[in-house]
Amino acid sequence: MPRLAVLIVMAVLLLAGCHKDRQPLPVGPVTATGSLRTAPLSLERRGTHILTIDGEETYFVESKHLNLRSFEGRAVAIHGRLEANIDPDALPVLVVERIDAAPADDHVVNVAPLHMKLSVPRDWLQGTGTASGTRFAMADGTVVLVVIKEHGALPSKGDTLVIAGRKAARILGDRGREDIVIAMPNGILRLSLTPPLSGAYQTDWHAAFTHLLSTIAFTATPSSASGSMIPASGSGATGTPCGGPAGILCPAGSYCQVTDRAANIGVCTKKR
Numbered sequence: 001m002p003r004l005a006v007l008i009v010m011a012v013l014l015l016a017g018c019h020k021d022r023q024p025l026p027v028g029p030v031t032a033t034g035s036l037r038t039a040p041l042s043l044e045r046r047g048t049h050i051l052t053i054d055g056e057e058t059y060f061v062e063s064k065h066l067n068l069r070s071f072e073g074r075a076v077a078i079h080g081r082l083e084a085n086i087d088p089d090a091l092p093v094l095v096v097e098r099i100d101a102a103p104a105d106d107h108v109v110n111v112a113p114l115h116m117k118l119s120v121p122r123d124w125l126q127g128t129g130t131a132s133g134t135r136f137a138m139a140d141g142t143v144v145l146v147v148i149k150e151h152g153a154l155p156s157k158g159d160t161l162v163i164a165g166r167k168a169a170r171i172l173g174d175r176g177r178e179d180i181v182i183a184m185p186n187g188i189l190r191l192s193l194t195p196p197l198s199g200a201y202q203t204d205w206h207a208a209f210t211h212l213l214s215t216i217a218f219t220a221t222p223s224s225a226s227g228s229m230i231p232a233s234g235s236g237a238t239g240t241p242c243g244g245p246a247g248i249l250c251p252a253g254s255y256c257q258v259t260d261r262a263a264n265i266g267v268c269t270k271k272r
Helices: 003-018 203-214
Strands: 028-040 047-053 054-060 075-083 093-101 108-111 116-121 133-137 141-152 158-163 166-171 178-184 189-195 242-244 252-261 267-271
Touching: 028 054, 028 203, 075 116, 116 203, 158 178, 189 203
Parallel strands: 054 093
Antiparallel strands: 028 047, 028 075, 047 054, 075 093, 108 116, 133 141, 141 189, 158 166, 166 178, 178 189, 242 267, 252 267
16 A cells, blocks of 8 residues: 555544544533633634533533623523534534523622722621732631732733733632732732632632622722723724633623734724
8 A cells, every 4th residue: 555545544543533532412402500711712713601510621602692701700500502613622612592690699899908899709708908908718717819019010921811901910820829910000919819728619719710800990090000001992892902811801792803813812892
């Protein structure tokens, strides 16, 4: 047998072996229960969100009529249909028809010394704050979130974010630890999340923290904030960056107009 033919046969067998474990998708309506979080923006596959079931990423999720952002970090039951993704090696896409979600049991906390507000789970207790920061703990005293103002600049590593209109970076650590660094007029604001190691807490912490970040609002904007804020531009509702490694979403009524296909980064643009 010619050498070229042998190579072709081997390639076909290899591809067949790669996909031999792939099960056919169920036909008709399905219901999947898990935790929802954002997915990185990609032009190579479908899905704006990821559904995690028992700690495992199971489906990409998308919807044409529901704002999935409002369900991030919550336990959900998604009713819809499964479809193959553009990339055959990517997780299948669960197209949403209806979502049942547990009510968000959050409350708004005002961190006055830092001029910011955010929503945290009701069972997180805020400690005694100082002019430079505060901390939140579970009912058993386990500290899960520390917010502190520091001197310095944004780190060069990590995923790029935009939080409450400010430039930020997300740095993932060991055992689920996350650091969010936000550019401030006179330094940076660091939010450090440390998930408890106890098995009593089975929350999808990454998704819950992502939801928490979306609730941050700054109650004062000093005149010296130049350079830390993302200015509005173009015809978009906000003109803020979107997509990127963190999969930053746009507000309702806007879409992410991709401007850099290599980095999957775009600008929020108002729908016409």
